[in-house]
Amino acid sequence: MKLRIMLLIVFVYLVSACAAPTPSAPQPIDTIAPTIEATSTPEPTQPPVQTEPAPTTESMPAITMTTYTDDIAGFSIDYPAGWYLESSALAHVEESFSYSISFASWDTLHPPTPGGKDPHGLPEGGTKFDVTVVKGVMTLEEAVAQFEQSGSPILTREDITLPSGLAGVILDFEGFAGLARTLVVPLNENAIYVTGYGNLENFEAIALTLRGMKTYTDDFAGFSIDYPANWFIDASAAANAEQAFAYSVGIATWDLRNPPTPSGKNPNGIPEGGTKIDVNVVREQKTLEEAVAEQAENESGSLILAQKDVTLAGGLPGVILDVEGFAGPIRTLITVLNGNVIYVSGYGNLDNFEAIALTLRAK
Numbered sequence: 001m002k003l004r005i006m007l008l009i010v011f012v013y014l015v016s017a018c019a020a021p022t023p024s025a026p027q028p029i030d031t032i033a034p035t036i037e038a039t040s041t042p043e044p045t046q047p048p049v050q051t052e053p054a055p056t057t058e059s060m061p062a063i064t065m066t067t068y069t070d071d072i073a074g075f076s077i078d079y080p081a082g083w084y085l086e087s088s089a090l091a092h093v094e095e096s097f098s099y100s101i102s103f104a105s106w107d108t109l110h111p112p113t114p115g116g117k118d119p120h121g122l123p124e125g126g127t128k129f130d131v132t133v134v135k136g137v138m139t140l141e142e143a144v145a146q147f148e149q150s151g152s153p154i155l156t157r158e159d160i161t162l163p164s165g166l167a168g169v170i171l172d173f174e175g176f177a178g179l180a181r182t183l184v185v186p187l188n189e190n191a192i193y194v195t196g197y198g199n200l201e202n203f204e205a206i207a208l209t210l211r212g213m214k215t216y217t218d219d220f221a222g223f224s225i226d227y228p229a230n231w232f233i234d235a236s237a238a239a240n241a242e243q244a245f246a247y248s249v250g251i252a253t254w255d256l257r258n259p260p261t262p263s264g265k266n267p268n269g270i271p272e273g274g275t276k277i278d279v280n281v282v283r284e285q286k287t288l289e290e291a292v293a294e295q296a297e298n299e300s301g302s303l304i305l306a307q308k309d310v311t312l313a314g315g316l317p318g319v320i321l322d323v324e325g326f327a328g329p330i331r332t333l334i335t336v337l338n339g340n341v342i343y344v345s346g347y348g349n350l351d352n353f354e355a356i357a358l359t360l361r362a363k
Helices: 002-017 029-040 090-092 138-149 204-205 234-238 288-298 353-359
Strands: 064-070 075-080 085-087 098-104 129-133 156-161 167-175 176-187 190-198 211-219 223-228 232-234 248-252 273-284 304-311 319-326 328-337 339-349
Touching: 064 098, 064 129, 075 138, 075 204, 090 098, 090 304, 129 288, 138 167, 138 190, 138 248, 176 204, 211 248, 211 273, 223 353, 234 248, 273 353, 288 328, 339 353
Parallel strands: none
Antiparallel strands: 064 075, 075 211, 085 098, 098 129, 129 190, 156 167, 167 176, 176 190, 211 223, 232 248, 248 273, 273 339, 304 319, 319 328, 328 339
């Protein structure tokens, strides 16, 4: 009997030991649950409001531009006023088949490059433009083909019309410092290549200001002034300059001798969107201050809207006055040169007034 009881106890112990649940089986459930909950709460990263920065227009203020005019090739181009111009190559332009000028966001003659860095390298965020003139009559396609022969792989091509009306092509290619962009334009029996390196955000805002320019030179009063090549000039009054106390030269976006004015309209009226600039020479000895005071007095019946002092491209000091005129605002540059007072007055669309008026210089 005792033997049976002992065997029964051993049997029950063995059965209970085998049937006992292993403590490791449920543990994965306990540890997985908190892990899932921890990764399923991404709320802190969700506010997309912070990933939308202020609109880029706020961080890109309007650029103040200055104008470079090339009298040899007959063009002008605008670039940011704080940039540096390097035009030493012009010293030998007459003998050269081609030449380049450059402007950059840093002083290229004293580049802030660390020792050992390629002197042509670009500072971080910097931009450099080369404007290359290749002499010789070429079509646009011939000028593009000549550029392609340089061996740089062309990535993209875009055919465009510049605001000045010139036809051009923009090419993107791999340059010495990464992506580079070139505007190709044939103009005045030259091929002009405007190439940008580095930060190209403002490439088109600069390159597309390229425009053909002509120069009017007044031998009697001793000055020159540039104007767009597709504008019209009437300098007939200058024929009697020696006998006249004053005379005027007119420059306009339309043919002044055959104005597109409808019958009955004032012939001095401005066609819609047009611009007229009168260059008036008055033969009298005056200081700039006296000339400005006299002009302000003459305009006493008109509201003077603004007045500012300027320095012309040739270094002459001048003053610009804005007044209310017969056809809207009139802008006048006043300067003194060679014993004459010169008044450059703009009417109509005045967007390009300073780009033209400030090219006035001693010849």
